[in-house]
Amino acid sequence: VSCRIQTLDASLCGGSVSPEALQQFFAHCLTQIFTWNPQLTVSDAVTSQHDWTVAKAGRCLTSLCCKLAAIFSVEQLLHHLQQVLETHEVNWKHVLVFVSTLLVYDQAAQSSLSEALCRLLSSAFGGYDLEKLITAFLLARQGALEGAGVFPSYTDWFKMSFGGRSGFHAGSKKSLVFLLKFLSDLVPFEPPQYLKVHILHPPFVPPKHRSLLMEYVTLAKTRLADLQESVEDMGLYEDVSAAGASLQAYKSQAAQDVEKAVCLFESSSRIPATVMEASIFRRPYFLTRFLPALLKPRVLPLEADAQMNFIEALKQAEKIPAAQYSQYVESCQKRRQQSVTASIQIGFDFPNSLLINQLPALTRSAAHRSAAHRSAAHRPESLAQLSRVSHTLSVVFPGSDDPVGPAAAPSLPQVGSVVLKCLCCDLQVVDLILQSFCQSLLVASRGNPPNRQSLWGSRFVCVLLDNRQVLSSVIHRLKDLFHQQAASLRPAHILGLAAFIVHLQAAQPGPVPVAEALGLAVLSSSRTSMLFSVRLAVAAVSYGLCRGHSASPQRLQDFVPGCFSVQLLYLVPRLFPEARICPEDGCALLWSFTDGISWTETVLHLWRHAAFQQLQQLQPYQLCFSEWLHEELRVQRHSDFLSDAERQEYQQWACWELYLPRPEEQGGCGGDPRALCSRLLTAIMEPPPREMNLENLDFSPGSSGTGTCLPDLLSRLQELVYEAEVGDLWGRQVGLGDFLLQVVSERCSTSSGSVSSRLGLQRNIEAWNRVLLVLPPVMFFKIKAEAGRSIVDCSQLLQHITQPQRKACPPAGVLPCAVTVHLLKGLLFAAGRCGRPAAEVDRVWSLMSASCPLLLVSAVRWWQQLSPVLVSLWTRLQDAEPFPEQLQLLSACRLWACSLRAGPVLVQIPPGPVLVQAASLHGAFRGGTEHQQNFREVLNRLRETENQQVLASLLFLFVMDFLSELLDPQQEESSGRSIWFCSELLAVVVNSADWLLLFRSNEPDLEPDPVTLTVSDDCSRLMPWAVCSLLQQQSTAFHQRALRCPGFLHSATLWYLAALRLFLDGE
Missing domain, CATH: 1.25.40 (Serine Threonine Protein Phosphatase 5, Tetratricopeptide repeat)
Structure with a gap:
């Protein structure tokens, strides 16, 4: 069976099988499982059903069910199961194990199965279809066997379906007889827990048909007597439908029933209905088990507690015999006298x-x-009174005598x-x-x-x-x-x-x-x-x-x-x-x-x-200002004392009039807007701290950042930015954008390589990106004069992207789409202030190709979303001037790659940076495996020497995807996809040395290739492990070809040593 499971792994089918054919095949396999060797009868299923849960069934069977169900929705599976049950003789063990597996491994299965059971019962009572009624009961019981966390208990399901006037059987006498006859036919085979459910929670029956129900109850009680099971000893709140549940000790269960009843009475101030029913229909248990546990003698408190109030309510309802209540009162009084007497005997009063x-x-x-x-x-009696109080407290609070005064x-x-x-x-x-x-x-x-x-x-x-x-x-x-x-x-x-x-x-x-x-x-x-x-x-x-x-x-x-x-x-x-x-x-x-x-x-x-x-x-x-910001971030906006307008007025007063001019030694900003801006940004990026309370149990009210005053403080930061930009308060030499980037870089700078530091860096960058998106993007691009003309200076921004942003990037190696479009909009705005806007965009874009490839690759990845926004903005800014040439080349590369995916027609590769060409191909083919044949033909046409750098960069991008899959094996939708692309690329570039140098570019004596600057340092460190894992899965023929390539053996040895070092370091 394990071999069959491996064969049915969807990832091994690749793109050679259509989804429809795969579903038909898997549905056929499910049918074969349901109908294989159908020797078990319904009576066998009723008797042995409790042994067919996921915990008790064979692991191979449940694994096979999981594999076959993976490509279907829950509704499709239940529909197919119902069709099989209606048209075939089935193996009930396999059917019920499959239902259990579906419930355990799919959270949405509970609601779907409940709806399916309702449909089955409606159809069964509508046409008096016995098979559908049997199916509904078996499926409901099977779900209940997996526990309350997976499906409602059988008790709850039975009460919900048949316990009221709106039950499926309540429409006519014929429906009632149909149900009771079905239950009566099951009695010889029923496990005792289900008989007890039917007796303790019987179906709704009109008074004129009560005799029909009593006939079934008599039959069920007779069967329980034969099985040496007693209904009278069952607790009021015990789940009698649980599989394999054994009766607890009578006194222990009665004490639990008392505790539950008291809690319900305390919350509702009414006697629970279960207790009232037990006092009538289960009087032996109520009188001999429940009341003795409730009326257990104790020292009664001075003020009536919930249990005393509950006893009084039962007494007023005449549910407690007078003699038993009087005996309880006398016993409690004796307990109190004994307690007082004992206190006097040991030397002090109560x-x-x-x-x-x-x-x-x-x-x-x-x-x-x-x-x-x-x-x-000076009053001796006062001192003596305090001394007596101290002595009495030492009796009430016995324990450590260690002082807690000034000395300790x-x-x-x-x-x-x-x-x-x-x-x-x-x-x-x-x-x-x-x-x-x-x-x-x-x-x-x-x-x-x-x-x-x-x-x-x-x-x-x-x-x-x-x-x-x-x-x-x-x-x-x-x-x-x-x-x-x-x-x-x-x-x-x-x-x-x-x-x-x-x-x-x-x-x-x-x-x-x-x-x-x-x-x-x-x-x-x-x-x-x-x-x-x-x-x-x-x-x-x-x-x-x-x-x-x-x-x-x-x-x-x-x-x-x-x-x-x-x-x-x-x-x-x-x-x-x-x-x-x-x-x-x-x-x-x-x-x-x-x-x-x-x-x-x-x-x-x-x-x-x-x-x-x-x-x-x-x-x-x-x-100080930082503490004020901390307090303000704890305020919940929906329950604030101030309205939105009043809060805005207050925060503006606190920032501009109180803390900005206040000296730094008094907790202010000393009149420096940079200090105000820095502390505002730091507070906004800070994680919400835990509340400082004595038990350290409660988190800050703004633990998720939603509902707090964070949007208001972001507005204050925006006001400060716009005031500085419009008023040119800081001059053009050191702009506010560069200052903010410097603050973020200092906050994100860490020399530790621990996991906590890396997680902290990612959290800081995510918080900063949220701030970045509400600020004007043009503030991060400065305009300076050079050689008699205005040019755009964004060196600080490019450095910020290359360092903190790149370090926090996921293995995919791209910036978020919103951040990418925001920064590119800033570039177009800034270029519009220069004499030749399009040429300036092209110049900055060429600079990014070498110094900031991460932004370049991100633009290629999100170009389908970016292009309409940037074209529209450029048209509004420069109506008469054509779109910048470099952006046109990027669009051409994207169109060229998409055309190759549609059909590998011989189209000349458009000019542009190597990284743009590789990223375009990567973005066009990484989305699925349906274009694998086209990809192979594209590689064959790009074998020329002048395209080797494009292929090597493309291999690097696919190896990054492979690394992402290694780090997150749960990505079943992409499992095995990157391996195929990498293998095809390796077969083409194996004879070239470009790819060897590319994966060794993190060595200190080699200049890094631009594509390697798109991944974080952590991913670069893990890259040798990814390459070794990839090479291990290649064929023997590939290994023989690679060994003949100059430098491969040396590079493979270095990769292996690096991977071994990672293993020894525990990574």
Whole structure:
């Protein structure tokens, strides 16, 4: 069979067989497989079907099916299968294995098979065709055997087809009898899992015909009893149709059913229909398995959880016997008493209950302190209360006793690791801690500003810092509040949490303290998150400035988290246009407790305050232009606070009025538009970074580049370019185009040959090409005077194409079509500014032939798309002047090559560069194998000596295609095509030394041929491997001819050594 599979490989047929003949032959082979030795009956198929899956079938059979199905669509295959089933006796094993193979290896097969099954069932019940009904059931079961990822389970299919009033059988009594008789006839041969499906999920039957269904159910249950299978012990949510599925332990399955039912009840607030049906139709399982698992005694939480609510709903629906429910309540009460008793026996009270009493006592103590204006540090009862809280927390949060205070301040990665690894402790306790702190802050602030509130907050935070698990749980909860519940937090909550973070900052200085990590977890990518971020940042900065009002500027870093100050510098001018005006000196009052001021007034008050302005003089509290660009790229345009027009106005203000004139030491551009342009371009080309959050789980909202403010920043770059071009701000000596190319070249320059560096280079070039296409192409061509006339200077552009662009090119060795046409349009625009436009285009084109062959080959490749655009543009620019001669020669070469493909009529090769002639032939014949005979005749007519360079360059281009196929073997549509072209070319040029020198042009002592400058350095390094692989597949006669060619043995030895070096280097 393996020999037959190799024979049926489509790539070996070449172009000698038409697609229609190949399809007829493969269809015939499929028919032979389906009908070979048809000894298995339908009953055999029903009984043994579970052994005919892809995993259990022979590999040769599935491989043969894959080969034969490769050239057909799924619809064609199913149609052919149905025809065979209707007209022949079939081998059911082969048929069903083929269906499984089709489903597993083709994702589109699921929907097509589902539609085919619907058609079969409609036809079966329409004409009461038993064979079609049998076929539908066998195919549906076969698909279900391959798993839910491939096809719906048999349970779902059966319920969908027959479970409702719209089922195929529901049209008449005759259809119902037809279905039930068919199912009854299958009972002696049915595997038990299908009988259980029919019993647990019976077909829809009108009440007046219920007796017909009960006859089948009785027959099926009798068969199950003979097989020693029980329906009553099956779980509510178990997939009983899975092949080979064994019943799990009753208690384990019941616990899974309880968990699933509770989850469904929690999401819908309704008792699941499956549970209600089981309480009626499967009462033994419901009473003896499900309810005991649900009513398992436990210590009930203080607030009713989803399971308690579910039990209460079942009790109200009278689904739980009263005695069983009373016993459950009594057992739970005993569990709680035992837990409390055990806590007392080991020396301390129930921790949660104690904290519920201890933490509010701290709030009351804060109220007393506020009323008496006394320091908490001198109240012994306050210190004792904090000590009791600390002891209780050590019971609630047992674990490591390692300190996390100033002596052992963890960095951000350490904190993130702790948060990821620690389990979520008692959420109620964490909420009590934060709630107590917020309430204490509000009470204390009514009487005194933060700088006169003593050290109660610092001592409170130090209690938490003494236990790493407490701190981790609190940080985890804060992160969850910031990300998931920010919109629901009230102003009092925001103020309290901000003050809490400030105290963390003061109590835990370090390179990246916890407060900074929490600040970085606050996002600013949407309207909602921006509003929350600015309110939290205003509260934190105001509280921190007030706490450290008497400290030196350097000590302020201990009180004010830098991340919140930076967030204000980004968000306040963005959300409040009045803040973009230079702030005036604000009043000295920084903190007041009043309900009569809006939060927007609070924001502007802080923005104009002298203390906040002085804070911006410190390096950690400055927002540089690059950071501003990073923040702007994280914003989601569809949920932005600003409209498109408002965002444009804001970004223009930030670029031109804020950061362009700002000194570089303060994060600006120092008045240099080059710096502004460079940083804009760098930000646009940067990959979207991962979000800096504690769990490091979320990616940046603009991870794909779509939906972000990237188009807006591209518009700002365009505005800068047009302003520079129109105003001639940079002069003609160093143009903006050359400057941008220099920035890109510096960014793409890398000395490392690692895979990550090469991938980074490709990503940078792809990003730059997207930018390039939105810029005017003429900016990359300078006009300079030489010998009394104007000429086009594009040396920087040609160098850019030859270096970064070429290194990032795929093995095909061409620039993208859009980039090619964009650059050539720029050439025509620039030439139009010279005295003789057509002659200038010809001069630059001749220069490109030698120094930039990549652009030349790309123009030839895409000439069919380029030609109409360039001709139209030239006509508009130079109406009376003919098209440039070099471009006419390129068009002539393309027409000449296409004419040879149509028929090898003796046509003289048109004049032009060798590379253009070779690329034209390559482009004409590489598209398919139907013109191979013409190609062979063309080669015979180009054997003359003067054409050897064209043939050698053409061989190089086809070897590049061959290398591409070696690197990507999945290209089945081109598999083996390039080998044939290369072999034909080798047979012609084997006696010439030109091709030997061509494939050795990367040696340092040889001048590279222009065609070799069209491929990347990686492809040049892999070229010896490609040549060795190609030579290995040539005939013995060719090898004998090649050995007689001078220099071949030496070159082959060098190629082999280079390929061996690649192997030893692991490439």
